[in-house]
Amino acid sequence: MGFKGVISVLNELVKKGKIEDYAIGGGYAVMYYEIPISTFDMDVLVLLSSENDFHELYEYFRRNNARIEDVYIYIDEMPVQFLPNYIGPLFTGAIKEAIEVEFEGIYTKFASIEYLIAMLLTAYRPKDKIRVQSLIGKADQSVLIDIIQRYDDDKRQLYSRYKKILGRAPEG
Amino acid sequence: MTNGNYIQDTRKFWEERRKARKNLDRKRADASYSEKVTIAEKLRSDMVFLKSGRIINSKSGCKRAKA
Numbered sequence: 001m002g003f004k005g006v007i008s009v010l011n012e013l014v015k016k017g018k019i020e021d022y023a024i025g026g027g028y029a030v031m032y033y034e035i036p037i038s039t040f041d042m043d044v045l046v047l048l049s050s051e052n053d054f055h056e057l058y059e060y061f062r063r064n065n066a067r068i069e070d071v072y073i074y075i076d077e078m079p080v081q082f083l084p085n086y087i088g089p090l091f092t093g094a095i096k097e098a099i100e101v102e103f104e105g106i107y108t109k110f111a112s113i114e115y116l117i118a119m120l121l122t123a124y125r126p127k128d129k130i131r132v133q134s135l136i137g138k139a140d141q142s143v144l145i146d147i148i149q150r151y152d153d154d155k156r157q158l159y160s161r162y163k164k165i166l167g168r169a170p171e172g
Numbered sequence: 173m174t175n176g177n178y179i180q181d182t183r184k185f186w187e188e189r190r191k192a193r194k195n196l197d198r199k200r201a202d203a204s205y206s207e208k209v210t211i212a213e214k215l216r217s218d219m220v221f222l223k224s225g226r227i228i229n230s231k232s233g234c235k236r237a238k239a
Contacts, residue, residue, distance in 0.1 A: 002217060004221060070191070072192060079196060088182065100227070100230075101227055102228050103224060103225050
């Protein structure tokens, strides 16, 4: 089961109205774009209409006797972390502009490479920088710059990080 | 959801997740050899499965090579 089992459950959540929509992000999305990495858990961005719906989502799994540890809900033995869109507009965009992929008749959604890079530039931990370097050649640079400009802060931090990754600006 | 509904205390949200991630990483590091083998096999199988995906639509113009 594993990944296949998880995406079936995610689709069921949409069908049951527990979430409005979703997109897989994090390490599994990086792996989908053919970057070999070692990841154990799955990050799922979820579109919800209110913060209360996020608590309801955990309640739903609790009622169904799911194993929950810290923020992780275990689905098919895989720790899944739900990241609600109300954390920031970038998440909302990543879900709404996600790519739809079919696996053996099961449909799922992944954050696009460009949104994935923008989210990695936001987190910007050492492993995120490595992942951005691996992904950047596969991204549509004009789409990526457009996303960065749309979601950047006043200090243009995302754009500055993007330039640093490209090696066009000195590390500060 | 309008911009007004985005939570302000994102630092607390991410801090909680950083701690959870640390716990998960520790648990993974402390796993027995056989558990680590199982995890590695599952990861390998997921990677193969992920390669079988077929893009149905792409709104932001993603250029994944094997699409």
